[in-house]
Amino acid sequence: MEIKVNGTTYSVDVQDDMPLLWVLRDELGIRGPKYGCGIAMCGACTVHIGDTPVRSCSFPVNQVFDDITTIEGSPSLSVTEAPTTLNTVQEAWIEHQVAQCGYCQPGQIMSAVALLNNNSSPTDEDIDIAMSGNLCRCGTYPRIRAAIKTAGNRIIDQASIIKLSGVNNG
Amino acid sequence: MGKLKTFTRRSFLIGSSAILGGIAFGYYQYKKPQKNPLIGKTKLGESILTAYIKIDQSGVTIITPRAEMGQGVHTTLAALVAEELDLNWQDIKVEHGPASATYHNAAVLAEGVPFAPTDQGVLASTIRSFTKVPAKFLGMQITGGSSSIVDAFDKMRIAGATAKAVLIEAAANELIVKKSSLFTYQGHVVCHDGRKLSYSELAEKAQSIEPPQEVELKKQVDWKLLGKSLPRVDMVEKCTGKAEFSIDIHSDDMLFATVKMNPNLGAKLNSYDAAQAKAMPGVKNIVQLGNKGIAVIATNTWYAMKAANNISFDWEKASYPHSSAEIFETIENSFDENLLDSTFKEEGNIQLALNPSIADPISGEYKVPYLAHATMEPMNATVLIGDYQIEIWAGNQNPTQIVKEALELTSFDEDHIIVHTTYMGGGFGRRAEMDFIKYAINIAKHSIGRPVKVTWSREEDTTHDYYRPSAVAKFKGVATSQGIQVLDLQIACPSVLTSQMARVGIPLHGPDISIVQAAWEQPYNIENYLVRGYRVPEMLPISSWRSVGASQNGFFHESMIDELAFQGGIDPLTCRLNLISHKPSRLVIQKAAEMANWDVKRPDNIGLGIAFTLSFGVPVAEVVEVENTPNGIKILNVYAAVDVGIALDPRNIKAQVMSGIIFGLSAAVMGEITVKDGKVEQTNFHQYDALRMNQSPNIEVEVLENGEKIRGIGEPGTPPAAPALGNAIFAATGKRIRELPFNKSITFV
DSSP: OEEETEEEEEOSSSSSBBBBIIIIIIOOOOSOOOSOOOOSOOTTTTTEEEEEEEEEGGGGGOOOOOOEEOGGOOOOOOTOOOOOOOHHHHHHHHHHHSSSSSHHHHHHHHHHHHHHHHHHOHHHHHHHHHHHHHOOTTTOHHHHHHHHHHHHHHHHHHHHHHHHHHOOOO | OOOEOOOOSSOOOOOOGGGGOOOEEEEEEEOOOOTSSHHHHGGGGGGGEEOOOOTTTTTEEEESOOSSSSSSSSHHHHHHHHHTTTTTGGEEEEOOOOGGGGOSSSSSGGGGGSOOTTOOOHHHHHHHTTTTTHHHHHHHOOOOOTOOOHHHHHHHHHHHHOOOOOOOHHOOOHOOOOOEEEETTEEEEEEETTTTEHHHHHHHTTEEEOOSEEEOOGGGGGGGTTOOOOTTTTTTHHTTOOOOGGGGOTTTOOOEEEEEEEESOOOOEEEEEEEHHSSSSSEEEEEEEEEEEEEEEESSSSHHHHHHOOOEEEOOOOSSSSSSHHHHHHHHHOOOOGEEEEEEEEESOHHHHHHHTTTOOEEEEEOBBBBBOOSSSSEEEEEEOOOOOOOEEEEOOOOHHHHHHHHHHHOOOOGEEEEEEOOSOOTTTEEEEEHHHHHHHHTTTSTSSOEEEEEOOOHHHTTTOOOOEEEEEEEEEEETTTTEEHHHHEEEOOOOOHHHHHTTTTTOOOOOOTTTOOOOOOOOSSEEEEEEEEOOOSSOBBBBOTTTHHHHHHHHHHHHHHHHHHHOOHHHHHHHHHHHOOOOOHHHHHHHHTTTTOOOOOOOTTEEEEEEETTTTTTEEEEEEEEEEETEEEEEEEEEEEEEESSOOOHHHHHHHHHOOOOHHHHHHHBBOOTTTTEEEEEETSSSSOOGGOOOEEEEEEEOSSSOOOOOOOOOTTTHHHHHHHHEEEEHSSOOOOBBBBGGGGOOO
């Protein structure tokens, strides 16, 4: 079967029910998404299928219904391009120095991107709902919350700049 | 003036090929003075080499001797060198060092002596300094015990200053000027006449220069990097998915494996049937691992895990009691004079003071369960056995021990055992253990010439941990409106140190201080004060778990202090301040109380709880604020104040304290490992969970610097979290909960 990940199409020859995570990691060498629990309880494996965040450890590869984006899918931008939500979230994460061990962060970031794509000014409750499926044993939650708010504000700023200037050059 | 440091017999290791084609710097030979008899008896009086800096054409790489498990140690250790060497922070590169006794941790044993960290007297300091000898003798390159900064603070600054000295001398020769006309700036040696040479240009010449006997370290007021919050060196890669954990090691010809070991821990595999599994897709081989379990080797981790679940086993039963109830019974039965392990604290006359004719004592019993480490990255390691050498990739807290294990398990000599220490997706003590690495080495023997990555399932990880032990504590005490007059605290717990050290082949004699850690050495002046430890027989395998003995004893001690304060009708804050004279401890307590507005009256359903624990030399006070809502307890705020002596990176220190608090609260609220039929019952995060975003409170941290010496902060934030929460629940509900986890007794939102 064929799947498209971060803009590249791959042909994969695996069992139909292999979870997407293990296709990405062991077959395609895309190792940003992490194995944490295998039962969709920790969120370390979160990727997007289309705009939907999914736990790839529990998502059979033959059910993939759209293009896949992982933590590695953050484009390098030319000067005229507006940043993607993923770019913006990663920047906010770095600005707030969120990561400690860092293992859960690819999943945290992909969950945060999905939240902000739908809602660029999430309340604390919105953040709780969107992010509580992602476990962090280092306890980086306070900085994750702050980084999501920063990224949300930046997305709003970016949108108004584009609206005012009419071009995607920030 | 700056500190002057002296070393005898120092020389550079010559040869740029010595380390990965770079030029080795900061190497010095360091011979222990002969006065210690231990060294005279061993061959370790011989020189030990140390290396922290290499320079090549692309710049300076700092080699950190400790492993990064999230605590920010690569950043702060690199800053120690970069400060003295005047490097641009943006330009530095950091690598984890190879396994080497050179990188032994001299500080890790220092707090294991029976002297309170507040005791800086001659005897305590002398005995502590002796621990550097066994530390060096053991050559253990351990990351743990909140000791990395303590160990590295001088060592790595000296390495930086030493390299700087020879670079200046090389530049003086090159430019034919006096050394006094040169200074260093952003990776260059600069001459007052305006000429400058980069360290890369000077490196080759500088390496052959004999370093000075003494180097002067910068004064603290001149620090440009230390004392500042620096961007972490691992941050960008960790936020872009590029950071490499051992689970991410890859090569095109790699095979993938998983293990199934006897869930009756330590017991044997009687027999197994893998006929069905062998025929499953992707399966290459199924091999027995000693007499304890099996491994499936496949072309994909998932194929290996799926096949492993299709093997039937006949396991031998465990040798320890088969249920949690029986395990607690064993602990209860250990309050026995024959099992008395230590009486490190003995003030006043307890017998007399508890005499009912003169006092009205209260008493109680506390208990805590086993806990799993539950690192986010499950145990894994990759091993490649070739014709001439073995390479091991593992996130680990003790690479020199890996070398020893590989020596045992293979025929390679030390020079042909190569350990790559990667980032760890969490450690918390678990990755100081060697089981997952030994299995991987044995599995790789079935795949000579082809690397095998062995990844445990989460289920295997949770059920085959070396757990934080279960423990029970009993107390009797007397308090009046004048304060606490009596505290008799008895703790029964298995010995973590004996269990751990036996696994690395070191027999331990005498008491295990971790049984009473954070109970016996707390800086309370209580007139009649007795702390005894009882050694429970080992049952489940146990190990260090973030803050070790302090993780349970902080809960015991500080809950009891709170009970006694209540008994005496004294405010819990005032009660503590009245009993503590150690100034740094008083100041963190006062600071946390001030942050929490302790004196401001809250509504009846809001409770404030305070706890104070001195662990790993760091006094930490935490105030937890909870709300008793109709849906249960909600943890609103945590206010924490800590004292690390010298705060090298305030933002990272705060992050560590927050992390420790959430770790401690997670265990306090819901952490529990139970045993049924000899097996651990919890298998995955649905049964062994931790706080999530929606339960994570607002946390504020202040870092003070009044302590006697510099201290590490990976662990000390954890111990006060549970008692502060318990005390807050008591304040909000009137309910005193003496057993962890709290969610067995009360509902949380």
